[in-house]
Amino acid sequence: MRTIWGALTLRHFLIVLLTVFAVPVAALDEATVLEKTLAYLSRDADCTETTTEPATTQPGWERRVLTMPHDGYRLRYSRFGCAPGAKGALVIAPGRSEPSYEYAETAIDFIARGFAPVYVIDHRGQGLSPRLLEDPDKSHVEDFDDYIQDFTQFVAAVEADLLALDARPDLPLFLTSNSMGGAIAIGYFQKVDGETPFAAAALVSAMIHVNYISYTDKPPRWLNLRIYSETGVAVQGWWRCNIAWLWNGALCRDYASARTFGAYEPGTRQFEPDAEEVMTRSRARFALRTRMWDSFDWSGIRAAEYAGENWDGPQIGGTTNKWARDSVRFLRDMRAPESLTRMVDTPILLLSGTRDLRAYRQYPGVRDAPPDLSRHTRFCDDLNAASLAADKGYVCQFSAINGAFHEIYKERDRERNAALDMVEGFFLRHR
Numbered sequence: 508m509r510t511i512w513g514a515l516t517l518r519h520f521l522i523v524l525l526t527v528f529a530v531p532v533a534a535l536d537e538a539t540v541l542e543k544t545l546a547y548l549s550r551d552a553d554c555t556e557t558t559t560e561p562a563t564t565q566p567g568w569e570r571r572v573l574t575m576p577h578d579g580y581r582l583r584y585s586r587f588g589c590a591p592g593a594k595g596a597l598v599i600a601p602g603r604s605e606p607s608y609e610y611a612e613t614a615i616d617f618i619a620r621g622f623a624p625v626y627v628i629d630h631r632g633q634g635l636s637p638r639l640l641e642d643p644d645k646s647h648v649e650d651f652d653d654y655i656q657d658f659t660q661f662v663a664a665v666e667a668d669l670l671a672l673d674a675r676p677d678l679p680l681f682l683t684s685n686s687m688g689g690a691i692a693i694g695y696f697q698k699v700d701g702e703t704p705f706a707a708a709a710l711v712s713a714m715i716h717v718n719y720i721s722y723t724d725k726p727p728r729w730l731n732l733r734i735y736s737e738t739g740v741a742v743q744g745w746w747r748c749n750i751a752w753l754w755n756g757a758l759c760r761d762y763a764s765a766r767t768f769g770a771y772e773p774g775t776r777q778f779e780p781d782a783e784e785v786m787t788r789s790r791a792r793f794a795l796r797t798r799m800w801d802s803f804d805w806s807g808i809r810a811a812e813y814a815g816e817n818w819d820g821p822q823i824g825g826t827t828n829k830w831a832r833d834s835v836r837f838l839r840d841m842r843a844p845e846s847l848t849r850m851v852d853t854p855i856l857l858l859s860g861t862r863d864l865r866a867y868r869q870y871p872g873v874r875d876a877p878p879d880l881s882r883h884t885r886f887c888d889d890l891n892a893a894s895l896a897a898d899k900g901y902v903c904q905f906s907a908i909n910g911a912f913h914e915i916y917k918e919r920d921r922e923r924n925a926a927l928d929m930v931e932g933f934f935l936r937h938r
Contacts, residue, residue: 535612537920541791545798547615548608554589566618568611570635570812573664575657581816582657583607583635584628584664587614591672592623595679595706595938598665599627600658602686602712602914603646606634606821609796613916620931622681624672626665630691631657633823637816640760644770644824647760651837655694662695666704679938682708683930685916686865689713690834693841696850707937709856709930712913715842715882717741717835718865722764737835744832759829768825773801783864786913793917842886844893851894855903856933858926859883860911860918880907904933 535543547565554567566588573582585607597617599610607627614625629636631654632647639647648654669678682705684692689710696703716737740763748759762769776797778790787793800822809818826834840846859880887903894902906929908915911922918926 535615537789537791540612540789541794541798544612544795547611548799548803566615566623568608570607570808571664572812573660575660577656578653580631580653580657581637582629582631582661584626584661585610585635586668587611587625587627588618588623590623591669591674591678592618592621594621594935595681596665596669596674597622597625598662598680598682598705599625600682600684600688600692601627601630601634602684602688602714603630603826604633604823605685605688606799608635608799608821610916612792616927617931620927622931622934624668626661626668628658628661628688630654630687634821635818637813637818638823639817640827641817642770643817643819644822645760645762645827646823646825646830647827648830648833651833652694654691655698658691658695659698662704679706679934680704681706681934681938684708684710684713685914686712687714690715690838690841693850694837696853697841697846698849700849701852703853705853707854707856707934709858709933711858711915711926711930712860712863712865713857713883713886714834714865715838715886717831717838722767722831737838740831741835741839744828744835747828748832759832760827762825763828763831764825771800771822771824773822776800783862783912786864787917787919788912789917789919789923792914842889844889847890847893848897850890851897851899851902853902854933854937855887855890856930857883857887857903857905858908858915858929859905860908860913860915860922862910863913865913 547568552565552567553569567586569586571584571586573584574580575582587610597614599607599613601607601610607629610625610627614627617623617625631637632639638645639649665680669680682692690713692708692710693713696708717740719731719736719740722740722743743763747761747763751758776793777785778793779785780790781788785793800820803820805820809820861880863880884905887905890903891901894900908918908922908926908929911918911926915922915926917923
C-alpha cells in the first residue's frame, strides 16, 4: 500500500493541534437534519472564509472540477472540511443517482469523529456532473469502466490535495461507499492491483449483482426471480443493444424500464413509512433529495459553473439499456476469481442492511421467509479465499445492520448511528 508523502512543516503541526483540540463539529440528528442540511447547502462555504457567522461552525463545502485526461469529461466532486483530521481523511463513492452534496450530513458526522477532509465524487452523468445524453434524465454510461477511470483520477486528485494541505506522511486515507459506488470501488481496487493509498474500505449496501426489480413490473416471487434475474437483465440488454439497434438505433440509449423507472417527474417522490422501496425509514433524510431536486434554485450555480455543459440540476431518472448491459458485464467480471486476486491487499468491510431490497432475493409468497444476504456473504467468502491463497489472511469482513434498508447512511438514527460506529471501528483497527 502506498502512503501519502509530504514535507513536515510548521503549518502541518498547527493543523494537527487545531484538529485535535478544537471543539468537535456537532453531528446532526433526524429531528433537525433536513432544516440544518438545507441551510448548510444553501451557502457557499469555502475554506478562505473569515466571517464569524454561526454557520461557519460547520465545515467548509467546496465544489470542484476535474478534467478526465482520457476523454476531456469535466467531472465534479465535493470537499467537506478544510484541514486533515486526527484519525485520517475519507473518500466517499455514492450510489447511482446520488449527488455528492447528499453526503453532507455523513461528512459532518465523520469530521466530528476525526476524519477530514471528506471527499465525495459525483459519478459521470449524475449528481453535479454533466449529463452524457441530450435527455438529462437518463442515467447512462458508455462503458462501466469509465466510472473506474474517473475514480482513479479522482483519488489522485485527493492525494494531491492532501499534499497541498501538508498532511502528515502517515495520514491514513479511508474509503466508504453506497450501492453502485461499492462496485466502482471494487473495480478500482482490482484495476490498481494493490497500488492504493487506502488503509481500509467500508462498502455499504454494495452493488454486487444488478437487481432485476428496477427492470420489470413483475412482483418479486420465486419464478419471477429466476426469469427476471441478473441473467434476464443481461439478455434484455444484449438484445436491445446488439440486435434490435439494427432497426432502432436509439434503443440502446432508451430507458431499460420506462414503465417502472423512466424520466423523473417533480412532485412524484412520496415517502412511505416502513416500505423498503423508498430505501430508508427516515422521512427527513428522504425529503432532502426531494427538496433539492424539486425546489432548490440551481440557476445561479448552473450559470456560474456549467457554461456549455449539459446540466440543469441534480435530478435524474432511470437507467438506459446500455447502462444495464454494461453493469451486468462489469459485475460478472468483478466477481470472477481472477479479479478477486487483484484486491487482496486492502481490508474490506462489506456492510448490508437485513431489509435491503437490492441486496437479497425476496420471497414474499413464502410466509416469514428470512432475508437472503447470500450475494454479499458469498462475495466476502470468495474474496477471503483469494486472499488466503495469496497468504494475506482474511481481508473481507461481512456485517449486517439489523432492520436497515438500502440507504444505510440515510436511515433512521438508530440504524445509521450503528453503521457509523461500525465503520469507524473498522477504520481504526486498520489505520
